[in-house]
Structures are given as structure tokens and as C-alpha cells.
Amino acid sequence: MQIQYWGVRGSIPSPGPDTSQFGGNTPCVEVRNSNEPLIIMDAGTGIRKLGLDILKDPAVKEIHILLSHTHWDHIQGLPFFAPLFSPKYTIKLYGPVHYSKNLEQILSQQMDYTYFPVRVEELAANLSFHDITEQELTIGSTVRVQTKFVNHPVVCLSYKVIANGKSFVYLTDHEPYRNLFEDGDEINREEGRLVAEEQTAAIVKFVEGADLLSMDAQYTPEEYKSRIGWGHSSVDYTYNLARDAGVSELVLFHHDPDRTDAELQRILSGLQDRSWSPASGAVPVRLARERLVITL
Amino acid sequence: MVNKIELSALVDFIEKMPGFSPAALKIISLANNPKSSPTDLVNAVTMDPNLTAKVLKLVNSAYFGSRGVASVNRAVMLLGFNTIKNIALSVAVASSIKVRDNFKWFSNNQFWEHNLACAIASRNIAKAMNVNPMEIEEYFVAGLVHDIGKGALIYKLGADSDALYNPDFEPEHARHEVEKEQLGVSHEEISGMIAKKWKFPDSLAAAIAHHHNPLEAPEQHRKLALAVRIADHSCHNLKIGIQTSMNLGNIKEEEWSAFSLTPEDVEKSLSGLPEAVESARDFLMDLDSGKKK
Numbered sequence: 001m002q003i004q005y006w007g008v009r010g011s012i013p014s015p016g017p018d019t020s021q022f023g024g025n026t027p028c029v030e031v032r033n034s035n036e037p038l039i040i041m042d043a044g045t046g047i048r049k050l051g052l053d054i055l056k057d058p059a060v061k062e063i064h065i066l067l068s069h070t071h072w073d074h075i076q077g078l079p080f081f082a083p084l085f086s087p088k089y090t091i092k093l094y095g096p097v098h099y100s101k102n103l104e105q106i107l108s109q110q111m112d113y114t115y116f117p118v119r120v121e122e123l124a125a126n127l128s129f130h131d132i133t134e135q136e137l138t139i140g141s142t143v144r145v146q147t148k149f150v151n152h153p154v155v156c157l158s159y160k161v162i163a164n165g166k167s168f169v170y171l172t173d174h175e176p177y178r179n180l181f182e183d184g185d186e187i188n189r190e191e192g193r194l195v196a197e198e199q200t201a202a203i204v205k206f207v208e209g210a211d212l213l214s215m216d217a218q219y220t221p222e223e224y225k226s227r228i229g230w231g232h233s234s235v236d237y238t239y240n241l242a243r244d245a246g247v248s249e250l251v252l253f254h255h256d257p258d259r260t261d262a263e264l265q266r267i268l269s270g271l272q273d274r275s276w277s278p279a280s281g282a283v284p285v286r287l288a289r290e291r292l293v294i295t296l
Numbered sequence: 297m298v299n300k301i302e303l304s305a306l307v308d309f310i311e312k313m314p315g316f317s318p319a320a321l322k323i324i325s326l327a328n329n330p331k332s333s334p335t336d337l338v339n340a341v342t343m344d345p346n347l348t349a350k351v352l353k354l355v356n357s358a359y360f361g362s363r364g365v366a367s368v369n370r371a372v373m374l375l376g377f378n379t380i381k382n383i384a385l386s387v388a389v390a391s392s393i394k395v396r397d398n399f400k401w402f403s404n405n406q407f408w409e410h411n412l413a414c415a416i417a418s419r420n421i422a423k424a425m426n427v428n429p430m431e432i433e434e435y436f437v438a439g440l441v442h443d444i445g446k447g448a449l450i451y452k453l454g455a456d457s458d459a460l461y462n463p464d465f466e467p468e469h470a471r472h473e474v475e476k477e478q479l480g481v482s483h484e485e486i487s488g489m490i491a492k493k494w495k496f497p498d499s500l501a502a503a504i505a506h507h508h509n510p511l512e513a514p515e516q517h518r519k520l521a522l523a524v525r526i527a528d529h530s531c532h533n534l535k536i537g538i539q540t541s542m543n544l545g546n547i548k549e550e551e552w553s554a555f556s557l558t559p560e561d562v563e564k565s566l567s568g569l570p571e572a573v574e575s576a577r578d579f580l581m582d583l584d585s586g587k588k589k
Contacts, residue, residue: 097358099386100386133358133361149374149375151376152376153377153378154376155359155375155379177373180333180335180373180377181335181369181372183335184338184369187419187423187433188338190429191367191370191429191430192369194429194430196373
């Protein structure tokens with residue numbers, strides 16, 4: 001399995017001299033498995049360059065785009081994804097189910113003529129939309145994809161891709177579960193506490209043993225304190241989760257748009273300097289950057 | 297004598313049923329107030345059987361399928377406050393249209409009050425039964441929506457329902473048996489059908505479908521069904537939100553013994569029930585406040 005990062009930034013594209021090393025495009029990650037369809041996680045602005053790259057590869061015919069959710073930074077590159085405009089491609093789009101609108105309606109809205117000159121109906125690719133929930137998908141003949149709801153202000157899915165005995169977990173736009181009913185009565189408080197514990201454990205179980213975990217680490221622990229409820233994780237939470245779940249390698253992802261290259265380096269050094277020894281289960285960590293390629 | 301009714305038409309009808317209570321207005325007010333908390337929202341939603349049922353319907357059919365979520369609190373924890381707030385808002389807006397006039401022997405207000413009392417009673421009885429804290433909220437919801445089939449029936453029958461629920465008519469059999477004789481179906485059977493159609497968890501569907509005969513529910517759901525049965529019975533005895541004689545029959549010895557419950561346990565657990573219902577009414581009527589008093 002080969003994973004390549006095309007967009008690593010959260011919230012909004014952040015080009016500029018301070019972010020040029022890691023990149024300013026919003027989330028998009030390519031996952032390739034030999035002789036299987038191409039998988040793309042999220043359609044942030046990074047997907048534009050990936051689309052141009054795909055046009056040069058005659059082997060690619062079928063593309064599966066798995067959207068974690070449909071907040072802007074995860075879909076805003078889609079109208080600029082070149083394969084959509086060619087009848088050569090079969091493109092399947094997946095995203096979390098919504099109670100009142102389907103994925104096709106949600107994505108079509110961002111291509112309404114007041115926002116974009118080409119409508120979804122005019123796209124030439126063989127396009128289909130799939131509203132999914134917590135389930136398992138099979139892509140191609142051997143690739144399995146499992147999904148899990150995570151904790152974000154809108155329904156959001158994490159994806160685990162399993163192929164050739166390797167697993168890659170894409171977990172973005174998530175923050176630790178917490179009891180939302182602290183101000184409720186005794187029963188509601190207790191239920192909230194137990195559900196938070198149960199879901200925390202469920203996330204660890206979902207991630208458990210992954211060969212690679214690419215996860216939201218938008219905030220420093222200090223920043224997180226004032227951003228609870230925004231749906232993103234702190235670097236420490238993410239690192240601890242990776243360690244508790246025994247993952248083989250962690251990539252910090254969904255960088256804050258205000259985070260400079262130098263600050264990112266300092267965050268990484270901070271993690272590496274701590275006393276987490278390999279014996280205590282230390283996890284190798286990298287920072288996601290555009291065009292980073294990892295082969296499992 | 298009421299004509300037998302077509303079940304599928306009845307179940308379709310309930311999709312369009314209006315809300316029963318001021319809860320819909322309260323939810324609209326809370327959803328527009330950025331300071332409202334998950335607790336405020338859940339307090340308002342779970343005061344109305346119809347709104348609660350519809351929120352759970354959307355949550356389960358869209359997101360969870362057969363795994364099922366039976367508590368609004370749990371739905372908020374799993375899907376987030378925003379999602380449930382928007383679901384509740386859309387349900388509330390659709391429900392806040394003017395409700396049909398009350399019928400002679402049926403008042404929306406009293407129906408709402410009975411269901412809410414039953415919900416609170418089921419929850420208290422669950423505590424007396426030492427139910428796992430993760431499941432207690434399901435007991436509340438089961439009590440709240442147990443009569444959803446009756447609401448549908450009354451709306452569908454319109455004025456004809458007066459013949460069935462006239463308190464001057466003291467049935468020899470339990471009222472649900474009279475429904476069965478006259479309509480070919482009882483209100484708890486309709487409740488169960490709605491629960492299945494709306495993809496409620498099996499436990500909730502079984503409990504509300506058997507709330508008059510809990511020991512006939514599948515074994516794993518009997519405890520929940522029994523709590524609702526006893527809660528329902530107690531609310532009738534306490535005359536909370538009741539205007540018709542229901543002749544529910546006494547709680548049978550084997551029902552008490554099934555989960556080692558005694559009448560004294562229940563009486564103790566329900567000591568504050570009338571006050572709890574009263575304070576719920578105050579909460580709902582206080583539309584200007586985003587916070588529970």
C-alpha cells in the first residue's frame with residue numbers, strides 16, 4: 001500500500017512563505033494498492049494537483065473518493081478535480097449519511113451556478129454517490145475499508161483501509177469524547193460519562209494495531225483548552241492515542257492554518273524529546289507534508 | 297362500533313401526525329439560542345413523545361440502522377450536539393403546525409402529561425430495578441413513547457374514537473382488548489408496528505408493543521416492558537394525565553416477582569412524580585429562557 005499526501009492543512013488553504021515546506025492545501029490523501037482502484041481520502045484543495053497527476057497515468061480508470069465529512073476544507077477541491085471532466089473515469093464518491101440531504105445534493109450545492117460555472121450534471125465522468133454510515137466496504141477485489149463515526153460538530157467518518165495484510169487509518173476532524181451532560185441530572189451525567197468512556201475505547205479499538213495512523217493534531221495542548229468543541233485534537237491526545245492503540249507509525253495531520261513550518265518542526269522535536277522510550281511503546285512520528293510518500 | 301381500520305394506512309398516517317405539546321416551540325427557541333446546552337435540548341425533546349419518537353426515527357434510520365440508539369442523550373454523544381439540534385429543530389418546525397382540536401374524551405394536554413409521567417416513572421422504576429446506568433434513559437424513552445400507537449389511533453379515528461374512550465363506558469375487559477375486538481388491533485400493537493417501521497432498537501419496539509403483557513415480550517426485553525407496564529399502571533392509579541378509565545387490570549403476582557419488585561419499591565420510587573411532572577410543565581412553558589430553571 002502506498003500513501004501520498006497532497007493536502008495536509010486544516011480549515012482553510014494557507015499558502016505563503018511560512019507554510020511552503022509542509023504545504024498549504026487542505027486535506028487530500030492518495031492511497032494506492034497494486035492492481036486495485038485508486039482511493040482518495042477527502043477532496044480538499046490538494047486534490048487539484050492529484051487530479052492532474054492521475055491524467056498522466058493510463059492505468060487509473062476507477063477512483064473511489066472517501067470523504068470524512070463535507071465541511072468546506074474537505075470538499076472545496078472537488079470542482080477542480082480534472083478526472084471529473086473526462087468520460088474515461090468511473091468515480092465513486094462516499095461520505096457520511098445526513099438525515100435530510102444526500103451526498104449528491106450536498107456536493108451539488110457547492111457547484112450551484114452562483115458558486116461555480118460547471119454543474120454536477122455536466123460532469124463527464126461516470127459518477128456515483130454513496131451515503132455511508134459505520135460499515136465495511138469492499139473496493140476492487142481485495143481492499144476492505146472499515147468506517148467509524150468520530151467526534152466533530154458534524155457527522156464525520158474515520159476510514160481504515162486494509163489490503164495485503166497492511167492497514168492505514170485516516171482519522172481527521174476528531175476531538176476526544178467528553179461528557180456533554182455534566183450539567184444534567186445524576187442519571188444523565190452518569191450516562192454521558194459512560195458513553196464518553198465507551199466511545200473513547202471504541203476509537204482506540206478502531207485504530208488498534210494500524211501500520212499507519214494519519215490523524216488530526218491541529219492544536220497544541222494549550223490551544224486546545226480554549227477550542228473544546230471545535231472538533232479537533234491536540235498533539236498530545238493524538239500521540240497518546242497512537243501509543244495506547246499500538247500503531248506502528250503516526251503522521252500528524254490537519255495542521256492549523258496559522259502554524260508555520262518552524263512551529264511544526266518545534267512541535268515534532270518536542271514530541272521526540274520527551275522521555276517516551278521505545279520500551280514504553282513510543283511511536284515513530286512524522287509531520288504530514290505535501291508529496292510525502294509512505295509505503296507499507 | 298368502530299369500523300376496523302387498515303393498518304398500513306394508519307402507520308402512514310402517523311408520519312404526518314402533528315406534535316402534541318409546547319415542546320416543539322421550546323425546541324425552536326432553544327435551537328435559536330447559541331447559549332443553549334445539550335442538556336437544555338434533551339430536556340425539551342424528551343418531554344414530548346411524538347418529537348422524541350421522530351428524532352429517534354431520523355437518528356436510527358439515517359445513522360444506526362439495526363444497532364439502534366434508544367436514548368436522545370446517547371444520540372447527542374455519538375452524533376454531536378449540532379446534528380441532533382438540527383434534527384430536533386426540523387422535527388419541531390414540522391410539528392408546530394396547529395394541532396387538531398381535542399376530541400370529547402381525548403385531550404392533547406392530558407395525553408402528553410400521561411406519557412411524560414410514564415417516562416419519569418419508568419426511569420425511577422428502572423433505578424429501583426438496579427438497571428445499568430447506560431440503559432436507564434431507554435426506560436425513560438420507552439415510557440414516553442409507549443402510547444404512540446394510541447395517539448395515531450385517536451387521530452385516525454377522529455370523533456369515532458370517543459366511542460372507544462368514553463369514560464362512561466366501563467369495559468369488562470381491559471381497554472386494549474376492547475380495541476382489539478372493535479378495531480382488530482390494539483394500540484400497543486400499533487405502537488410496536490410504528491417502532492419497527494421507524495427502526496427503533498428491538499428492545500424499545502418490544503417493550504412498547506408489550507406494555508400491557510410484558511411477560512410475553514422476548515425474554516431479554518421483559519424487564520423494560522415490565523417497567524413501562526408498572527409505570528403506566530401507577531400513573532393511572534395516581535390519575536396523572538388520565539381522563540378515561542383504562543381498566544389496566546392489576547399487576548399480576550408473576551409480574552412483580554419476575555424481577556423481584558414489590559409495590560412498596562415502586563411506591564417509594566414514585567413519591568415525587570406529580571411534582572416532577574409539574575416542573576416539566578413549567579420548563580416547557582418558559583419559552584424565553586434558554587436554561588432550565
